[in-house]
Amino acid sequence: MTLHDLAGVAERAARAGGAVLLDHRDKVLEVTLKDARVDVSSSADLAAQEAVVAAIRAERPDDLVLGEEDAPDTSEPVAGLCWWVDPLDGTRAFIDGFPWFATAVSATLDGDPVAAAVHDPLRDELYAAVGGGGATCNGVPLQVSPASRAAEVVVCVQAQSADPAVIAEFARLMRAMLTVSGGVRFPGAPALVMAHLAAGHLGGYVERDMAPWDVAGGRLLIEEAGGRVTDFAGQVRDGSVRHDIVASCGGAVHDELVAATGMRFEEG
Template sequence: MTQQQQLHPMLNIAIKAARAAGAIINRGSQDLDILKITHKGPNDFVSEVDQAAENAIIETLLTAYPGHGILAEESGREHGAKNSEFVWIIDPLDGTTNFLHGFPVYAVSIALAHRGVVQQAVVYDPTRNDLFYASRGRGAFLNDRRLRVSKRIRLSDSLIGTGFPFRKGDSFQRYVKMFETVMQACAGVRRPGAAALDLCYVAAGWYDGFFETGLNPWDMAAGSLMITEAGGLVGNFTGEADYLYQRELVAGNPKVYAQLVTLLAPYTRVIKADEPGAEHAPAAAPASDIVADALAGAIAQADAPPPADVPRERKPVRIRKPVAPADGEAPAAPPPARRPARTPRG
């Protein structure tokens, strides 16, 4: 029996929905010149392909699970049950700008959350027919290959993914400072333009880490489960797990994640003063305190025991050699012998 046949029933439905959307996207990519495009905002586009793909996903999901809720990029929560414990989080076409220019980096992203915790995830790359999928507690896969995050331990050797701010209200000055900080500390930075795929690339070990601001839940939900199921870590810039609605995210293998958090903690929204309404926000903790707390939390996560099927790295044992006494000095006294443990009397 193949892995595909052992999938959770809800994951199978998500895969069916993602492939249906991917077929619509591939057909639309053949006629980019005649697509109807709407501007949601500056540099933020939606095409009839986005809407058709989302409709196909929602129809597939609600046909199978009519009592579930929907949170979708183009239609929000207007479909599905409003108070369900199960909510499908959908991005029908992550990377719309790439798609509209014929740049082949975009994907369908579908996640299922139960009581706010993502349980199932699918990210489908229709240009390569690559299917990333994960179930909580059962691992992450690309097609039928198990995914594992990379094993690099030094940020200076690492390839880091990111996304540039592009919407009105995004802080370009803040991002440029972040970019400069990370770029000088790592081996390279990449920005393909589809966050859902970027997160899958971390899970696959192609990136060692990733960071971005301004993200929405549908950008992050599926990819974040891929990473944790592949042995990586995901959090906000201070290393906490409430990233899904915080509009900031950092991810990576455990060692690189810890180092990224220490670099990015000063740029968290907690201490950001350049956004409208920031003057009404509660006073932020000093940057030094935030960095210290972030470092402690990230190190604790990075040092947590790995999954059971991942062998722990053996650390070399250092054996101290006796130091020869200098001329004229008496030899060092041997350490006191240990007293034998007492045997209890009968």
């Protein structure tokens, strides 16, 4: 099976998850907290993951499939081919009826993202990428923003935690990005954010401690659309391991955003 074949599997699986999400929009959901008050899951997440995994296994029965709702350990690299599933990217938005959510499916091969699909079912937009084969939305090629300075782009800075230390770090990063960029947003749904960055609608995205199901596919979309994705030190990381993320349209913009992650501020 070629990388293009894997991308086809990812696209069909992402559409299967998106269909389930549309079906659950008007249903009463069972909601579960993963922390004190912020990180949530729902019966829609579980149903969508079941549909995505079933779609992958129908074509790739022997492959390793890891989904967010199974909470797998992502501290060590995964060798070989692995599928990563975020069945409902933007759970909080989905629960509240805010139209900003998607299903994200990606595959890594020895830690390198090689196939990706992010399906926004409300807009029927399928963002897809294959290693070395470009990135598209509904078949139309994607290209990152041509901006040459961070001051010209909007950056997403995000966090999802009730932990005071995580909140404090988020506030520091938010201040740093406000200092160098043309604006900051916090929409949630990181895979969908990265898809829109690949499409040139955003110029940057910064977040701590992100899992592969959130960002591996988005990384491939952005790289295939001409952008860059690294950690806070500017290094490309193994895509099967949880790590900090700086994603951008590339060039000097990326260098400025990486530098800004190190900013510290005196109170007062």
